[in-house]
Amino acid sequence: MSYITGPEYVRYACTCGLLKSLPNLYFCRHCSQLRCGFCVCPEVDSIFCGKCSENIPSAEAKVKKNKCANCLICPSCQQDLSTRIASKGVVNPDDSKSPAKKTYYLSCYFCGWNSRDVGIPDQTSPTGGWPERENVHSNRLQELLDSYKQIMLSQKQQKENDKKKKFGKFVSYTDRTGITASALRKRIGIPDIPHAMLRKPKLPESSTATTEVEELPDKFFTQEIDLLEVTTIEQRLLQPESQPVTVDKLFPAHKQLSIKKSLRCRHCERNVSKPEYNPNSIKFKIQLFAYYHIPEVRLVKVGDLKRGQPCEIIIKFTNPTQHQTTITILNLDLAEQERYVEEQQMMDISENLEVLSLQFKQPTSLPSLPGSQPSSLLSLPPRQPHLTIKSRKIKQTVNSTVEIPQSVFILPPRDDAAEYDDSNDTHNIEDDSNLVIWRKSNKVCIKLLVNIHEGETIGEEVFCGFTMDHVYTNIIAANFENKQPQKLNHKVRIFLNLGKM
Numbered sequence: 454m455s456y457i458t459g460p461e462y463v464r465y466a467c468t469c470g471l472l473k474s475l476p477n478l479y480f481c482r483h484c485s486q487l488r489c490g491f492c493v494c495p496e497v498d499s500i501f502c503g504k505c506s507e508n509i510p511s512a513e514a515k516v517k518k519n520k521c522a523n524c525l526i527c528p529s530c531q532q533d534l535s536t537r538i539a540s541k542g543v544v545n546p547d548d549s550k551s552p553a554k555k556t557y558y559l560s561c562y563f564c565g566w567n568s569r570d571v572g573i574p575d576q577t578s579p580t581g582g583w584p585e586r587e588n589v590h591s592n593r594l595q596e597l598l599d600s601y602k603q604i605m606l607s608q609k610q611q612k613e614n615d616k617k618k619k620f621g622k623f624v625s626y627t628d629r630t631g632i633t634a635s636a637l638r639k640r641i642g643i644p645d646i647p648h649a650m651l652r653k654p655k656l657p658e659s660s661t662a663t664t665e666v667e668e669l670p671d672k673f674f675t676q677e678i679d680l681l682e683v684t685t686i687e688q689r690l691l692q693p694e695s696q697p698v699t700v701d702k703l704f705p706a707h708k709q710l711s712i713k714k715s716l717r718c719r720h721c722e723r724n725v726s727k728p729e730y731n732p733n734s735i736k737f738k739i740q741l742f743a744y745y746h747i748p749e750v751r752l753v754k755v756g757d758l759k760r761g762q763p764c765e766i767i768i769k770f771t772n773p774t775q776h777q778t779t780i781t782i783l784n785l786d787l788a789e790q791e792r793y794v795e796e797q798q799m800m801d802i803s804e805n806l807e808v809l810s811l812q813f814k815q816p817t818s819l820p821s822l823p824g825s826q827p828s829s830l831l832s833l834p835p836r837q838p839h840l841t842i843k844s845r846k847i848k849q850t851v852n853s854t855v856e857i858p859q860s861v862f863i864l865p866p867r868d869d870a871a872e873y874d875d876s877n878d879t880h881n882i883e884d885d886s887n888l889v890i891w892r893k894s895n896k897v898c899i900k901l902l903v904n905i906h907e908g909e910t911i912g913e914e915v916f917c918g919f920t921m922d923h924v925y926t927n928i929i930a931a932n933f934e935n936k937q938p939q940k941l942n943h944k945v946r947i948f949l950n951l952g953k954m
Contacts, residue, residue, distance in 0.1 A: 462752050465743070466946035467492060470845035475750075478743035479725040481718045482929045485943060487743055493716040493725055501732040503711045504533050508732060520707035525583065527561040528688060528703035534559045536579045537567075559583070559705060571701055586704045588694040600657045715739075745773050748780065748864060748923055750947055753898060758915050758954040763856070763902040766951065772864035772895040776926035776938070781861045782901070783920040785946060791846050849948055852909050853917040856902040860885040864923075867895045903951065911954055918948040 464472040467489040479488040500514045501507060502521040509517075525534045537560045540553040556575035559568040568583070569575075576582050588594070682700050689696045691706050716726040727739040754767040772778055863882055884892065891898040903917050925943040 460950070462950045463750050464849075464948045464950075465747070466847055466948065468844065470847050472847070472849055472948060475744055475747065476742070478747075479716065479718075480741050480743040480746040481721065481723065481725055482741060482746075482927055483721045483723045484718060485925065485927065485941060486720070487747070487945065488718055488725060492719055494719050495714045495716055498713045498715050498728065499730055499732070500710050500712050502708060503732075504708055506732040508730075509710060514710055519710045521710060522707065523580075524708040525559065525705040526708050527564060527566050528691060528706055529566045529700070530561065530564040531687070531691065532561055532563040533708065534561055534705055536560075538579075539575065541575075566703075568705065571703060573704070583705065586692075586695060590694065596657050600655060603655065746925070747943075747945060748772055748778065748921065750921070752949060752951075755951050758905065758951060760905050760907070760909060760954065763904050764853075764951070766901050766903055766949070767890065767898055768901060768949075769896060769898045770862075770864060773867055774926065775866050777866050778864050778924045778926075779861055780864060781922040782855075782857055782899075783922055783944070784857055785851065785855070785918040785920055787847055787851075847946070849916065849918075851916050851918050851948070852913070853903050853905045853915050853951070855917050855919045856904065857919070858885070858888045858899075858901070860888055862889050862897055862899065864897055865895050905954065909954060913954055915951040915954050916948060917951060918946060921945045921947055 461474045463474065465475055465478060465487060466472055467478060468486045469489065469492050471489050471491065473489050477490065479493060480486075481488050497511075500509050500511060500519075502509065502524055504524040505521065507521070507523075509521075526532065527534050536557050539556050539558060541556050556577060557579045558575045559573070561567070573584060684697055684700060684703065688703060689698075692704065695702070695704075697703055713728045713730075713732070715724055715728065717724050724739045725741040727737060728734075729736050729738060749771040751769040751771070752766065753769050756765040758764050770780060862884055865882075882892070888899050889897055890900050901919075903915075905915060909915075922942055922944050924940055927939045927941065
């Protein structure tokens with residue numbers, strides 16, 4: 454059964470060979486295949502603050518270290534801080550109608566922490582201006598950053614000089630005649646001063662180790678430790694520049710930014726999930742979850758699991774689509790998956806050999822013709838697609854066999870109004886009484902028999918599986934000539950955990 458939280462008794466086999474529950478799978482309507490979390494590629498669509506709901510460009514988020522400049526979180530429990538108002542006398546004591554002077558301070562509604570506990574003065578404006586603790590190591594960090602930037606630029610300049618040496622002694626006409634930028638500066642009388650970042654990198658001062666350590670105060674040995682006054686690991690890691698030891702040194706931290714990401718199929722590079730750009734919206738532009746396209750299978754009842762005699766199980770099928778589908782129960786052929794994996798491996802090997810053969814056949818140098826491309830561009834390999842997940846063999850062992858029924862059954866389309874209808878609507882469908890035992894709206898319960906293999910021990914979990922062949926109606930990939938939805942037979946391998954024998 455596909456529980457929201459709980460054990461996964463019913464698992465579907467992804468195209469790559471992994472077993473996942475139905476809510477954890479996607480369905481690509483262009484490939485007509487199941488995709489798990491490893492078969493899709495995530496992409497960041499937008500960056501925003503979860504409290505003020507402000508969209509922030511990626512360049513600005515990088516400068517602000519992926520933190521919101523206005524919103525603060527509690528350093529004690531990491532919840533959002535709120536601004537509270539406090540009155541501080543009146544503006545003019547001589548005037549009885551003078552308004553009260555207002556001040557603002559930060560407070561946490563969750564744990565009760567406030568900015569007055571750590572000595573942060575109240576502010577006259579609620580929009581900001583809260584003081585931040587200075588980093589004592591800021592000068593050292595800036596020195597390291599500048600030195601590493603110089604090293605990076607010098608290495609980049611060295612690579613460019615090495616490339617120029619490969620092409621020849623003179624790169625351009627000005628170099629051959631000696632009229633370069635440096636020579637022009639000397640002739641005019643301007644000193645030739647290179648860029649500050651292109652100079653020889655100055656290595657930062659190395660840290661020196663010392664054996665002299667300050668002794669611990671006597672209070673650590675004589676007084677009892679109050680754990681409520683000592684910060685936790687999470688509180689210290691929230692402020693890595695200071696890492697306060699006691700609670701009275703905690704300062705508010707800026708809220709971490711959130712992202713909205715879209716998921717793209719690695720095979721056809723089409724989106725299977727794309728949210729709205731607005732941070733306040735929870736809707737999706739594209740939402741191709743398998744739960745809305747593949748029939749859901751639930752395990753309703755399992756009989757006595759005894760070796761040597763068939764066990765009766767009842768399975769419930771639900772059609773989530775707006776189109777009628779026909780389901781056929783087939784044998785679970787794991788050898789077919791193994792053959793598919795071997796074929797994919799052979800295809801990958803043949804494609805790699807073709808790419809290598811094209812590289813060897815191309816000439817290393819071509820005469821420069823007017824209007825022709827440089828030989829370096831022609832010798833490049835063709836553009837490679839995104840990283841694809843290689844198919845693998847299904848490792849789940851099956852120790853029981855399902856008796857395949859000879860008949861098929863029909864699942865009507867989903868009807869939201871039928872959920873509140875007490876009448877048993879069977880849609881006048883003639884079912885096989887040996888297979889279908891219950892039907893209502895778009896739900897059907899069927900009965901199957903399972904035979905446990907010989908040699909299984911008592912107390913061992915029993916796994917069985919079958920292949921579900923259902924008719925999927927594809928509206929996106931429709932034929933443009935007749936403009937009719939395309940129907941195709943889609944096969945899904947399903948594995949059931951029946952429990953212990």
